Structure formats: C-alpha cells, structure tokens
Amino acid sequence: MRNRIFISVLALLWGLFASRAAFAAPAQQPLFLVTGVSPMVMFAMSANHTLFKKAFADYSDLSSPPDGIIETTYTDSFDYYGYFDSKRCYSYSSGLFSPGDAATGPYNHHCAGDWSGNFLNWATMTRIDVIRKALYGGKRAEDTDAQTVLERALLPNDVHAFVKVFEPAAGDSTSNYTPYNESSVSLCNVTQPPSSGSSRTESIDTAVNQPKVLVARGSWPSWSAGEVYQCAYREEESGRNPAGTFPPRADNLVSPGSSTGLSVRIDVCVADKWEENCRVYDSDTARKPIGLLQEYGEDKTLRFGLTTGSYDKRDKGGVLRKAIGYIARNTDPADDEINLTDGTFNASVNGIIATINALRITEWDYAE
Numbered sequence: 001m002r003n004r005i006f007i008s009v010l011a012l013l014w015g016l017f018a019s020r021a022a023f024a025a026p027a028q029q030p031l032f033l034v035t036g037v038s039p040m041v042m043f044a045m046s047a048n049h050t051l052f053k054k055a056f057a058d059y060s061d062l063s064s065p066p067d068g069i070i071e072t073t074y075t076d077s078f079d080y081y082g083y084f085d086s087k088r089c090y091s092y093s094s095g096l097f098s099p100g101d102a103a104t105g106p107y108n109h110h111c112a113g114d115w116s117g118n119f120l121n122w123a124t125m126t127r128i129d130v131i132r133k134a135l136y137g138g139k140r141a142e143d144t145d146a147q148t149v150l151e152r153a154l155l156p157n158d159v160h161a162f163v164k165v166f167e168p169a170a171g172d173s174t175s176n177y178t179p180y181n182e183s184s185v186s187l188c189n190v191t192q193p194p195s196s197g198s199s200r201t202e203s204i205d206t207a208v209n210q211p212k213v214l215v216a217r218g219s220w221p222s223w224s225a226g227e228v229y230q231c232a233y234r235e236e237e238s239g240r241n242p243a244g245t246f247p248p249r250a251d252n253l254v255s256p257g258s259s260t261g262l263s264v265r266i267d268v269c270v271a272d273k274w275e276e277n278c279r280v281y282d283s284d285t286a287r288k289p290i291g292l293l294q295e296y297g298e299d300k301t302l303r304f305g306l307t308t309g310s311y312d313k314r315d316k317g318g319v320l321r322k323a324i325g326y327i328a329r330n331t332d333p334a335d336d337e338i339n340l341t342d343g344t345f346n347a348s349v350n351g352i353i354a355t356i357n358a359l360r361i362t363e364w365d366y367a368e
Contacts, residue, residue: 038302038303038326039301039302039303040302040303040304040324041302041303041304041305042304042305042307042324043304043305043306043307043352044308044318045131045306045308045309045356046308046309047308047309047310047359048309049160049361050127051126051127051128051131051359052126052127052128052154052155052160052361053126053127053162054125054126054127054162054164054189055080055082055121055125055126055129055130056080056121056125058072058073058164059071059072073164073165073166073167074119074122074164074166074177076105076106076107076109076118076172076176077106077107079107079118080118080121080125081121081125081130081133082120082121082124082125082129082133083121083125083129083133083150083152083266084097084117084118084121084266085099085275085276086109086118086121087102087103087108087109087117087118088100088101088102088103088273088275089102089103089111089114089115089116090114090115090117090120091114091115092115092262095210095263095265096149096263096265096266096267097115097120097262097264097265097266098267098270099267099268099270099273100114100273103116103117105176109176109177110176110177111176111177112175112176113175113179114179115177115178116176116177116178118177119166122164123166123187123189123213124164124187124189124213124264125152126152126153126155126189128153128356129152129153131356132291132357133277133289133291134291134292135291135292135293135353135356136290136291136292136293136294136345136356137268137277137289137290137294138268138289138291139153139357141206141207141265143345144344145283145285145286145342145343145344148267148268148269148287148288148289149265149266149267149268150265150266150268150289151206151210151211151264151265151266152265153360154191154201154204154206154211154361155189155190155191155211155361156190156201156361156364156366157191157192157230157231158229158230159224159230160361161188161189161190161224161230162189163186163187163188163220163221163222163223163231164186164187164189165185165186165187165219165220166185166187167183167184167219168184178215180215180217180253182253183218184217184219185216185218185253186215186216186218186219186220186221186223186247187214187215187216188213188216188220188223188224188230188261189211189213189224189231189264190211190213190224190230190231190261191206191209191210191211191212192209192212192231192260192261193367194208194209194366195209199366199367200362200363200365201360201361201362201363201364201365202360202362202363210264211263211265212231212260212261212262212263212264213261213264214231214252214254214261214262215253215254215262216247216251216252216253217251218247218251220247222244222245222246223245225245226245232246233246233248233249233252234246234247234248234249235248269287269288269289274287275289277290277291278290279294279343281340281341281342281343282340282342283341283342286341286342286343286344287343288343288344290343293327293337293338293352293353294327294338294343297326297327297328297338298327298328298329298340300326300328300329303325303326304322304324304327304352305322305323305324305325306321306322306351306352306355306356307320308321308359321355322350322351322352327351327352328340334346334349336349337349337351337352337353337354338353
C-alpha cells in the first residue's frame with residue numbers, strides 16, 4: 001500500500017515538472033501598475049429600417065429639464081445635431097450647401113437671407129445621419145485632402161420620406177432661418193426616382209441620384225403621406241390623393257415648375273469656417289470631420305469591432321462585420337480604415353466605417 005502511494009506521488013510530481021512550462025510565475029508587482037492592452041469596444045448595432053426615419057420627432061419635450069410642453073415644430077432655443085453647423089449660415093449653389101457667416105439672434109441661429117444650419121439639421125437629418133456623425137463625422141460623398149462633402153441618407157419615396165412644417169410663432173419669421181419670407185414653409189425629404197439605370201434602391205448611385213429636400217410655400221403636413229408616392233407635387237399625383245394633400249408646383253419655392261429640390265450635401269471643414277469636430281492632419285491643407293472612432297481610435301486608445309442585425313442571420317444574433325482591432329496605426333497600413341496623413345477614409349478596407357456607410361433601404365423599386 002505504501003509503495004503504491006509513493007509511486008502515485010512520484011507520478012504526480014513528474015507530471016507537474018513535465019508541464020512546468022504551462023505555469024506562469026506569480027506577478028511580481030501590483031497588477032494595476034502593469035501596462036495593459038488597449039480596451040476593446042464592440043458595437044452591437046441595429047440594421048432595421050427605423051434608422052432611416054427623421055432624427056427629430058414632431059412631438060417631443062426638448063426642454064432640459066422637461067417642462068411638460070411638447071414642441072411640434074422648429075424650436076430656436078434648441079441646438080439640433082447633424083451635418084450642419086448649428087451656429088452658422090449656409091448658402092446653396094450647384095447642388096451644395098456651403099458655410100457662410102456665423103449665425104446671429106438670441107441663440108445664434110438666425111441667418112437673414114440664407115439658410116440656418118440649426119434649422120436645416122431639424123428639417124433634414126435622419127437617425128442614421130446622427131449615428132454616422134457621432135461615430136466618424138458623417139458619410140462622405142467627396143473625400144479628398146482638399147474637400148469633404150457630407151451627404152444625407154438615401155430615402156425612397158415610400159413611408160421613409162418625411163416632411164417638416166415650420167409655422168413661426170409670433171415675433172418670429174421664416175426669413176430668420178430660410179431665404180424665404182412666408183407665413184409657413186414645408187420641407188419634404190426624399191430621394192427621387194432615377195432617370196436611368198436600375199430603379200431599385202440597393203443599386204442607385206447617390207452621386208447621380210442625390211438625396212433631396214423639396215421646399216413649398218404653406219403648411220403641407222401630409223406631403224409625405226400620399227397613397228402611392230411621397231414628396232410629389234399635386235400634378236404628379238393627380239387623381240390619387242385629395243387636393244389638399246400635396247402642394248401644387250406653383251408653391252415650389254426652390255425652382256418653380258420643377259420638382260428637383262435641393263441636394264442635401266454639405267461642404268464641411270472649409271477654411272476659416274471650421275466646425276467644432278474638424279481635425280487637422282499631417283497634411284497642411286487637410287482638415288476632416290471626426291467622431292468617436294477617430295478621437296479614441298487613431299492613437300490606439302481603444303480597439304473597436306462591429307456586429308449588426310441581419311435578416312438572414314436573425315436567429316444567430318446578427319453578423320460580425322468587423323473583428324475587434326485598431327482603426328489606424330496597424331502593423332500593415334493597408335489595414336487602416338483612416339489615412340492619418342490627410343484623414344481620408346480607406347475605401348479598400350471593409351471595416352466599421354464602410355459597413356455603416358453601406359446601410360440603406362433595399363428592395364424598394366421606384367418602378368412598381
């Protein structure tokens with residue numbers, strides 16, 4: 001019996017010594033003093049159609065703290081978040097909103113004869129636009145070391161199109177926020193049917209078929225609630241909707257007689273008109289809008305990953321779009337989502353930025 005115990009002990013000791021390489025020595029200093037790896041953040045993001053709804057609801061209590069009063073239209077005392085600088089005025093020309101002078105007024109939102117950035121954020125932004133700006137500065141339609149143009153999300157002419165009606169309170173005026181002096185104005189957000197090529201939303205090139213906002217004189221709250229198509233003019237939807245649903249072409253304030261509207265594209269980080277989130281990069285001329293990914297990822301403070309919902313993988317928790325890793329300063333620069341020389345995005349990397357930019361309403365056919 002004693003021999004068997006002795007042999008067992010020897011076998012145990014032999015096993016311990018044979019596997020000693022698998023054991024680590026105890027820490028020789030407090031663990032909180034040891035330099036650790038970069039913290040990891042995994043974004044778990046929805047990918048459903050509600051991301052393409054208007055960012056600012058028409059029935060919200062915006063006061064802080066809440067005062068129990070519901071705001072049903074534009075509220076000048078509130079700073080609306082979006083691609084436009086809330087404290088700056090904008091002019092529109094050649095399919096682009098360009099920043100101008102600083103806004104005035106009691107809350108620095110007034111722009112006589114021009115567009116108010118704060119007003120345009122309220123009137124045009126969607127939920128996915130707010131997410132894109134917060135994470136990486138916004139979706140870029142132009143992205144060079146000399147220019148950055150942000151672009152609102154694609155909105156088909158179905159229930160995702162939305163209208164915002166502004167009827168100024170006593171003492172206020174539409175001319176404080178728009179180039180127009182009207183008793184009320186309506187702004188309808190949509191991406192119009194393509195003139196050629198595929199008529200399905202997943203195939204539309206927004207460089208050609210740009211996101212639009214149409215502007216009409218008067219109050220038209222049902223402009224985006226038609227029987228078939230939204231944000232159309234009365235002549236286009238004749239016979240389908242009641243006469244008071246859509247405005248006539250004559251009330252189009254943008255270009256009377258047409259329905260082209262204004263492209264919701266914004267020139268940002270323009271010299272001497274920089275937004276608060278513009279960052280200077282190594283190139284002398286490069287300033288780019290940034291978000292949380294650049295702020296905490298470009299210096300490797302945090303590592304990021306992304307999962308999203310998926311119709312095909314709805315029973316499996318979605319799809320891993322980007323494994324946890326660095327946004328920039330990788331061993332191989334080809335893996336960087338952001339070019340740190342000029343701040344441009346690396347289009348060849350299918351990472352977090354490219355994935356979120358690619359999200360859109362699919363399988364809507366304008367021809368049906």
